[in-house]
Structures are given as structure tokens and as C-alpha cells.
Amino acid sequence: MSEAAIRLVDLKKTFDGNDFVLKGIDLEIPKGSLTAVIGFSGTGKSVVLKHILGLYKPTSGKVEVMGTDISTLKPDDLTKFRCNFGVLFQSAALFDDMTVLENVCFPLLEHRRELSKKQVLEIADQKLRLVGLDSKHDHKLPSQISGGMQKRTGLARALALDPEILIYDEPTTGLDPILTEMVDNLILDTHKLREGTTSVMVSHDLYAAFRIADYVAMLDAGRVLLWGTPKDFEKSDIELVRKFVDKGMKHQ
Ligand SMILES: Nc1ncnc2c1ncn2[C@@H]1O[C@H](COP(=O)(O)OP(=O)(O)OP(=O)(O)O)[C@@H](O)[C@H]1O
Numbered sequence: 001m002s003e004a005a006i007r008l009v010d011l012k013k014t015f016d017g018n019d020f021v022l023k024g025i026d027l028e029i030p031k032g033s034l035t036a037v038i039g040f041s042g043t044g045k046s047v048v049l050k051h052i053l054g055l056y057k058p059t060s061g062k063v064e065v066m067g068t069d070i071s072t073l074k075p076d077d078l079t080k081f082r083c084n085f086g087v088l089f090q091s092a093a094l095f096d097d098m099t100v101l102e103n104v105c106f107p108l109l110e111h112r113r114e115l116s117k118k119q120v121l122e123i124a125d126q127k128l129r130l131v132g133l134d135s136k137h138d139h140k141l142p143s144q145i146s147g148g149m150q151k152r153t154g155l156a157r158a159l160a161l162d163p164e165i166l167i168y169d170e171p172t173t174g175l176d177p178i179l180t181e182m183v184d185n186l187i188l189d190t191h192k193l194r195e196g197t198t199s200v201m202v203s204h205d206l207y208a209a210f211r212i213a214d215y216v217a218m219l220d221a222g223r224v225l226l227w228g229t230p231k232d233f234e235k236s237d238i239e240l241v242r243k244f245v246d247k248g249m250k251h252q
């Protein structure tokens with residue numbers, strides 16, 4: 001097995017001290033892989049991502065990211081550590097009052113203060129071109145571009161700091177089928193273009209998960225029901241997995 005970028009060890013979480021949302025998650029995400037996390041609504045997918053990002057503290061168990069147990073990091077170090085992550089959520093969450101270009105410059109101005117203005121603009125320009133946005137949109141506000149372009153801008157911003165790990169939470173939920181396919185392909189192309197990047201995507205879109213992911217982790221009721229390649233999922237005879245796989249394959 002290749003080196004793990006992310007390792008969750010018997011991760012448990014309760015918010016109210018009573019009801020456990022995560023009941024002991026064991027999961028290793030290999031470095032350089034594209035891993036999809038799937039499962040019914042409310043099974044703990046987003047809570048798992050938030051533990052990986054250090055936004056939630058485990059009730060018990062361990063979260064290791066690139067060999068570091070993140071519970072040992074002081075708040076300031078955790079903030080710096082988060083620069084290793086590029087994050088894209090369902091809504092692109094762009095700053096409405098900043099242009100496309102300014103949105104992508106923002107993390108660089110915050111975290112890479114040693115860079116000159118010219119260098120910041122060069123990096124932002126490079127990321128925007130990487131995700132396929134034409135420079136004629138650089139000075140538009142998010143409200144003046146389409147949903148697909150907003151996603152591209154969000155991805156360019158997520159890539160600005162050259163993160164080692166890209167995290168996507170439902171990046172295509174609510175998009176039409178054409179846009180969904182475009183964003184899925186963008187995630188796959190970005191992953192392939194950036195050698196060594198580890199990508200983790202939570203998705204309701206099973207067709208996409210099975211098409212683009214190297215590994216799939218299916219959560220159920222706060223545990224990992226099955227982890228494996230898309231082929232492992234196809235072959236599985238676990239009833240709940242079958243239901244998911246059969247549904248996912250209908251789109252083909
Ligand atoms: N901050 C919080 N405080 C209390 N409960 C929470 C909190 N965050 C999540 N939960 C609970 O944890 C459970 C899992 O939530 P989570 O958001 O991880 O589900 P999910 O698998 O991402 O679902 P979906 O597919 O709908 O996004 C839910 O019952 C939710 O209500």
C-alpha cells in the first residue's frame with residue numbers, strides 16, 4: 001500500500017455527548033489518489049471532511065494528515081497547516097464584491113506576504129488559465145459570470161497556494177447535467193495535471209464517483225461500510241452497496 005496522505009484512526013465524534021455521529025472511522029487515503037466519499041445523507045461525510053481540515057476536534061481517535069497528528073497543532077500552526085488544503089464546497093463561496101482575479105489573489109495576499117504584487121498576479125493568472133477561464137472574465141464580479149465559471153474561479157482560488165490536498169464537498173450538487181460533467185472533468189483533469197496531489201471528493205453523484213475516483217469509501221451510520229476501487233464496489237454483495245452501485249450505474 002502506498003503512503004497515506006490522510007489517516008483516520010478509530011475516529012469518533014459526538015456533538016451532544018450522547019449520540020455518536022462518527023462511530024469509529026478507520027480510513028487511509030493514499031497519497032496521490034482521487035478518493036470519493038459516498039453514502040446516504042446524514043451519514044457523516046461532511047463531518048469527516050471537517051475533521052480532516054481540523055475544523056472539528058475528534059471526541060476520540062486520531063486524524064493524521066501527511067504524517068502529522070493535527071490535534072497536536074497549536075491554533076496558529078493549524079492555520080498555517082490549512083494552507084496544505086485547497087477546498088471547494090457546493091457553493092463556490094466567492095467574495096461577491098471582488099472580481100474573479102481578486103478572488104484568486106486573495107489567499108496569496110493573505111498567506112504569501114513575501115510575494116510581490118506582480119508575482120501574485122502571475123500566479124493568479126496561471127491558475128485561472130489552468131482551470132480554463134479566459135482572461136476576458138478576470139475583471140468581472142461573480143454575479144456577472146455563469147455558474148460554471150464561478151466553479152472554475154473557486155477551483156482556481158483553491159489551487160492558488162499549490163495545496164497538496166484538494167477537498168471537494170458536493171461540488172456538483174444542484175448543477176445541471178452538462179455543468180456537472182464539466183465540473184467532474186475539471187476535478188479529474190486538475191487531479192491528473194498536478195502530480196502527487198491527493199483529492200478527496202464527497203459526492204451524491206455516484207456515476208461521477210465511480211467514473212473518476214481511484215478509490216471509493218462508502219460511509220453508513222458513522223462507519224466505513226466499504227472502501228475499495230470502483231471495481232471492488234461493482235463486485236460487492238453487501239446489500240446497501242449494491243443499492244448504491246446499481247443506482248450509480250443507471251446513468252450510463
Ligand atoms: N456542528 C454540528 N452540531 C451538531 N450536529 C452536527 C453538526 N454537524 C453535523 N451534525 C450532525 O452529524 C450528522 C452527519 O452530518 P453530515 O453533515 O456529516 O452528513 P452528510 O453525510 O454530509 O450528509 P449530506 O449528504 O446531507 O451532506 C447529522 O446528523 C448532522 O445533523
Ligand SMILES: [Mg+2]
Nearest residue numbers: 045046047202
Ligand atoms: Mg454533507
